[in-house]
Amino acid sequence: MPKILPPVARQRLPRSSVTVEGILDAAERVSTAGFDALTMRAVATEMGSSPMALYRYFATKDELVDALLDRILGRHATPAPGEDWVADLADFARAHRMLLALHPWAIVPLFTHPNPGLNATRIGELALGILRRGGITGGDAVACFCGILALNYGWSAFAAARSAATRIDQDPGVAIGAAIAALPAGRFPLTVAVADQMSAYGSDEHYEQALGQLISGIRDSAGVTDETG
Structure with missing residues (x-):
């Protein structure tokens, strides 16, 4: 034995x-x-x-979470400023979204710890600086910055949930697409017609489209009419 x-x-x-x-x-x-x-x-x-x-x-755990969030936010890949503030703002948004994609656990605590340290302030300062170049300041700049954060947090939450579900072979996009396709077309003709597109919710392509629309609105609010960015 x-x-x-x-x-x-x-x-x-x-x-x-x-x-x-x-x-x-x-x-x-x-x-x-x-x-x-x-x-x-x-x-x-x-x-x-x-x-x-x-x-x-x-x-406390909250102090540890704040320190960890501050460390993560310090990795925000600050884009080098270019001549076009609109393009720089879009690059800022993409870099912020990438940060959340690399650290999906941070999405939830960032809602409850919105300013965990100086790196969060640095990110806000960067965004406000880009907006100032476009003539957007004060409350208007804060609203634009919050809009970008809201888009990224929401989109990242979708993507994180989908990624987690996919790992257990339950892709929610496929399930949603199939469920929508099975709806009675007579009652929901417009919804059924986009069943395939609905199955791709949270995709990079859809993000770029949504980001483009948001950035275009911000650009237009600054009175800029060129099509760059």
């Missing part, structure tokens, strides 16, 4: 070796399982440490 060895206890890191960067690295790894998985205990386990070691640096 083979000898059964006792389980090997996971060695904990000495308290002195726990750092803020190490905590955030572990928190990022944990967050790949979703925001609900991000707990102080889970991060401590990932580090091979104790939760109390984390509390020396972050008094």
Whole structure:
């Protein structure tokens, strides 16, 4: 009969070796399982440490989430400014959406932690600066900036949900398209006619179309009539 060895206890890191960067690295790894998985205990386990070691640096989970969001937002790929502010604004929006796509867990907490640190302010400053170049300032600029954020958060939430469903072989787009196609055409002729297109909701192509319409509206509100961007 083979000898059964006792389980090997996971060695904990000495308290002195726990750092803020190490905590955030572990928190990022944990967050790949979703925001609900991000707990102080889970991060401590990932580090091979104790939760109390984390509390020396972050008094609450909210403080940890703020620091992690600030780190993520610091990766916003700031586009180099060009001559066309409209094109720069579109590039800004795409870069922000890409950031959310790379970190889908962050979509939900960004709603409840809208200003987690200086990097969130830096992103807002960048957008306001682009809009100012087009003559859009004050409340009008804030409304335009919020419109871009709303589009990106909403679109990213759709895309994240679809991606998660696809991983378990339940593509919601296909299901929606099939359900719409099965509706009585006599009662919903316009909806049934776009069943195929509805199955592609959340696609990159649709995003570019929606973004183009939003940017065009912003451009027109600034009194610019050229077709660039």
